[in-house]
Amino acid sequence: MEQTNNVEVKRTGGKAPRASASGYSDAGASWNKKALKSFLAYSSGAHQDIDENNYTLRQRARMLYMAAPIATSAIKTNRTNVIGCGLKLQARPNTELLGLSPEAAKDWQRRTEAEFDLWAKRKKSCDATGVNDFYGIQQLALMSWLLSGDVFCIMKQVPATAATPYSLRLHLIEADRVSTPGSPGATFSNMTEGIAKNGNKIYDGVEVDKNGAIVAYYICNNYPNELKMAVSEWTRVEAYGSLTGQPNIIQIMESERPEQYRGVSYLAQVIEPLLQIRRYTESELTAALIESFFTAFVMTENPEENPYNEAGQPQIDHSDDEYEMGPGQINYMKPGESITFGTPSRPNSGFDAFIRALCEQCGAALEIPADLLLKSFNSSYSASRAALLEAWKAFKMRREWFVSDFCKPIYEIWLSEAVARGRIQAPGFFNDPLIREAWLGSEWVGPSQGQLDPTKEIEAEIKAVEHGFSTHEQSTIKLNGGQWESNVAQLAHENKILKEAAGSDAAQAKED
Template identity: 30%
Template sequence: MTRAGSHVRRTLADIRRGGGIRAALETSQPYDAADVMTSEVAAWSPGRDHPDRELGWARDTVTARARDLARNNGFAAGAVQREVDSVVGARFRPTSRPDWRALGIDRETAQAVGAQMDAAWRTWADDPLMRCDASRALDWGGLVALGYRTYFLEGDALAVLHWDEGATGFRTRLRVVDPDLLDNPQGMTDRIDMRRGVEIDEHGAALAYHFRRDHPSAMWGGQSWAFDRIERETEWGRPQIVHFFDKHRDGQSRGVSRLAPVSDALKMEDKYGRVELQAAVLSAILGVYVRSQLAPDEVSDLLSDGKFLALNDARRELIGANGLTFGGVRMPVLPPGDSIDTVKAERPGGSFEAFEAAVLRRIAAGLGTSYEQLAVDWSKTNYSSARAALVEIWRGWTARRVSFAQRWCAPIRLAVMEDAIDQGLVELPAGAPAFWEAPGAWLRAKWIGPGRGFVDPTKEAQAAAMRVSLGLSTMEDEAAELTGADYEDNLAQLSREIAEMPEGVLHPAQERFAELIGGEHASDRDAGPASTA
């Protein structure tokens, strides 16, 4: 073996042992996703960064673009508003269900405490003076919608719970904070215990939040570089800051806009649509044009009434007093080399509608909705496909509703219930655990938002009745899912309506349950006196 040959073999062995060099030289990989030789993916080389570094400066750009899309792009604005309306709506409210087994009390006592909690919550949330809002602009429905909208567009839903000691009644005040205000003090770079305004411990748990007193772009200035440090909670556990975001990786401290994966597609679709619309408008308003070697003002002067006849004496003698006519229509006579042409209206392009639909389907998939919902186009949808799409979309919206309720709304409700107990609006039974000993058991609740709605009301009402009759669901669940109603409120109202019915007249709710399940075949069953509720 020659010295050169030995050197070559050692070099090849070193290359094979080197992970990155080996991957670059080998022609194939066990996983196609790791192939770095093919032209399709050779230039695709993303890095692996810490989750907070991945956001970094890019978060501000993504957020600014998402806001711009929500302001100026109809599809983006509609997608945001539709999800806010569907997930939290205008009256996102809890129905208390204290865990009586965990608390060691009976069911009736737990229901009585739950009723007090619900009454106290309504007093705080539906205050017509809007004292639940620190800015006195919104009631609870507006606050929760603002919080969810901020989360959708900017990735973070932030709220500060203030305590107003001198207030009459509830002392708890809520402020939904602009995520732009959450930042490192004096603009310092991130460090091991500070990530974009979130102060964390060794486990990554948030300890405190640092807020600017004013927006960094405020025209009046003065407070944008003044910071307040607010601890996440008091020493006994009362929340002071509520922060909701989608945590995709361990170590992530801030969220990113839900529009981030589809922002480029939305912007390019918007440009394409605008260009097509402009072309269509031009085609519609520009019927004819003059092709000439003269300047525009000279052509306009020649085409003015009677002036083009003075072009030269010879043309006047030729066409006479009435000018050149064809089929009774007077034809303009232009200088030699000039002509009048018409615009052929060929826009929008023939493939515009199909192409836009394809782009919107891609965007809808990224947002977790359907093309029909995003484009508000139901022209090619039948009952089966609409129902299937609604089921898929509703599954995602339900998951987000539960997550938002547990991680954003529940801490706020905890603070309000502590306030209510302190005022004596809620009385806990003797011998039961104290509020702070078992907050999860006392505050167990079901959050009710907008109903799913109906594609075919008759079929879906019959299906709901069948689910209840088979024990697969409850009247409470069906009322909440289909219409967003509170079942206990429904029962109270039904009792009142039945009591007010004239003698001998049955309320519709007193008819037999089987009639709703069986529909038109119910009349074939043996008849008898209608049962009463």
């Protein structure tokens, strides 16, 4: 230690000295406080901290999703609220910039949405694997993004036919297959960093240029450590087409650090508590099950004689050294053997409170309140509504990210093909990027927030519309995800039928 200007300075093994009694050095960065002396935390760049740990994080997150109910709830709750049955297109061209009348704009919107549905609603038309329609692909993409940290979608082209007039096909690629190429002839690669033939760096399958911009992705034909003899081969897919400038492949991920090129599993920060919740739950379940068993142990000189043969249960394991417990189970012990049961004092009465406390902590990290994570709403209306409002902030944010990363890029590629094939008229689409952007305006409508007290919430929306805080369309989407104009047209049709029916009844009554 040395003194510099009356401030104690600590030498750090060849590194520059740092004040040990100033600012954070006497707080969270202190090396002297007992509580912090053993808190040795080290961090490196995003590549080392994230990419080199992603394989383990993905496997653990997937296992928890398959085996831990709370983890399953976290993923599916996001799926149901962010995507639901699918985010539906509402074409919204910039009518002012394009000089379209309201009537012409409405006609163009209807035509475009109908054409998009022609492509999106058929598995054969939009999915390269033929498994899902566009809305099923959305669900799968979101769940894969959350579990694996990111997911990729390749744009493929197949010949158009009379029944399927569009050539665009989507092929989802799971995070594991995007990896840094290994040595020739290898069955897999565990490298995360490499150098491309052109000298660019590769970070876990993502090639970046000297400026740090993504230029290509490397897709392996195998999964890591997959049990197959095929030699792994990597295909380099450029991020954008050289002629069109449109994406050849899109990546959906949430960035948490600068210069980060691969995503982190949504469950990463809660893997340990979720695992412990699962273990604790299984232990309590096993203990309760064992306590419910009625098992008898018989000591006899002749095990062949069974005075309880009607009550006994058949043994699964016939080893002489194995004894089983079960409802009505009879075990025959050897002379001199005895059974002793431990009597641990388990806090069974506090199980619910303890699990909920852990779920509240996990829910805080996942931005899902415990009520919603557990699907248990036992609080007051105000508390439950506050919890839902907080959760919906996160759901809406992820929906915006998903729309920006997935829906809008795909819509742009699809609309470009539709205009090029002449199925949709969009003058100036390929001539001016500003006009192109005006035609590409869109909104993507998903599931609404739902209502705890429909009467109160509908009254609030009515007042918001009356005072100009909201529009009829915005309030309709918020309340039930519907379309206001379609509702008005349908109501007009229904009212006409009711009026005709009422007139017929009045005429019949007059005749009678």
